[in-house]
Amino acid sequence: MKERQDKRSIVGFRDRCRRAGLKVTPQRELVYRTLMETDAHPSAEWVYGRVRESMPNISFDTVNRTLLTLSGIGAAFIVEGSGESRRFDGNLASHQHFKCVRCKRILDFHYEPFDNIAVPEEVRKRFELLRTTVYLEGICDRCRAAKGPSEKTSSNTTNINPQ
Amino acid sequence: MKERQDKRSIVGFRDRCRRAGLKVTPQRELVYRTLMETDAHPSAEWVYGRVRESMPNISFDTVNRTLLTLSGIGAAFIVEGSGESRRFDGNLASHQHFKCVRCKRILDFHYEPFDNIAVPEEVRKRFELLRTTVYLEGICDRCRAAKGPSEKTSSNTTNINPQ
DNA sequence: TTGTTTGCAAATACTTTGCATATGC
DNA sequence: GCATATGCAAAGTATTTGCAAACAA
Secondary structure (H helix, E strand, O other): OHHHHHOOHOOOOOOOHHHHHHOHHHHHHHHHHHHHOOOOOOOEHHHHHHHOOOOOOOOHHHHHHHHHHHOOOOOOEEOOOOOOOOOOOOOOOEEEHHHHHHHHOEEEEEEHHHHHOOOOOHHHHHHHHEEEEEEEEEEEEHHHHHOOOOOOOOOOOOEEEEE | OHHHHOOOOOHHHHHHHHHHHOOHHHHHHHHHHHHHHOOOOOOOOHHHHHHHHHOOOHHHHHHHHHHHHHHHOOEEEEOOOOEEEEEEEEEOOOEEEEOOOOOOOEEEEHHEEEHOOOOOOHHHHHOOOEEEEEEEEEEOOHHHHOOOOOOOOOOOOOOOOOO
């Protein structure tokens, strides 16, 4: 489908920016393209190094802020460390986590069927698994109540992740 | 089952320490108990504040190191931010992540059935879900090859912090 | 023009390290 | 008694903030 393709295209990116009220700048486009071209789950530092090859004067700061901005409009997401400090969990019993992207709370929930997710043979053979878990992200009840049901940028917001 | 209970008991904790070659200190026990008693997924700072109520002279540093140590022997785990820098992902298509706890690499894999995990009604009603994903942690093929199939319990000195 | 964004630099926050002293085993 | 753990302080890293100049719309 067309919409699907646009998700990764520059055209789609420009649309997405406009819809979110963001200006389309060369820096943003470059950071976006760079991120799309890799599957390395890079840090801001990495993207910075890469991006500088073609735009030597860009600042690290811009790269970092842009990546954060992209995450904010659903054009990328954060896979590790949201910049907050490390958090621990002493609950060793089976349970799953939901994390609120606004207030950063991590909430436990437990749903039996998630305790024994069947990981494909292929993966199990390649890695020594220590943890298998279902992880949810979204907006918690409390934040929804506080800020209104949905902060619409424009209804669509093309659900980042087709669940 | 007995074993299950011991997982959370102080006795179980002591055993676990001994098996890992760690000394059982009042600080460790207190940090452990404090972590077990909450489901708040606290930061080291939070635990520190709590623990100080009954052991005012404990240092933040000890709390932090202890939490790390606990994670290292499987008596706790890290749910957020492993202390590394933030990482981004521009891949908006359905996929899952495996993270190597040793080398910190995040590897993608894709397994159809994981794309549409059915989240229970109860959770869906309470939260506005933005991402639903299966997340695996363990030791990657490369690290397994490099360090041998199993890093034996004992030889671990205190900080079992991966590179 | 006008409100955003960028680049820079300084300020914060968070973690880790080194080491002398204290302590579990 | 010996090796490990603790407490403290200093050093490193990563991230954020404030602002003037540059730029997209």
